[in-house]
Amino acid sequence: MEVNTTLRTTNQFLQERTQAAERAAGAKSEFLANMSHEIRTPMAAILGYGELLRLRLGEDQEALEELQPIEESGQHLLELINDILDLSKIESEKIQLEHIPCSPMQLVESVLSVNLVRAREKHSSSR
Numbered sequence: 195m196e197v198n199t200t201l202r203t204t205n206q207f208l209q210e211r212t213q214a215a216e217r218a219a220g221a222k223s224e225f226l227a228n229m230s231h232e233i234r235t236p237m238a239a240i241l242g243y244g245e246l247l248r249l250r251l252g253e254d255q256e257a258l259e260e261l262q263p264i265e266e267s268g269q270h271l272l273e274l275i276n277d278i279l280d281l282s283k284i285e286s287e288k289i290q291l292e293h294i295p296c297s298p299m300q301l302v303e304s305v306l307s308v309n310l311v312r313a314r315e316k317h318s319s320s321r
Contacts, residue, residue, distance in 0.1 A: 219285060222285075223285045226278050226279070226282040227279060227282040233275050234272070234275050237268060237272050237275060238272075240268050241268045241269070241272065244265045244268060248261055260311070263307055263310075263311045266304055266307060266308055270304075270308075
């Protein structure tokens, strides 16, 4: 009889803990989704102003090259935000997979472009 009581108590405790964990996971997913949407709005504005600046710069190649890392970094941040949204979709089992072509060479060029500005700044400041 005592064993049955212990098992029932343990089972009830585990059910309560499972429900608490499920509520916490749901709250986390909801938080991630809300924060991602809140961050996406100003990020879209930054990218939009980057496009406007590109149009105003016209043929100024040096200025356009300096703008490129800003645009690429903004796009990268937007992709990270989308990944966070995807994570919350995965957790809520609402994700749909898609096949997207990927160019490793373009990825390497993008990373180099973003870091080239930093490297130039460090090189000129160390002189």
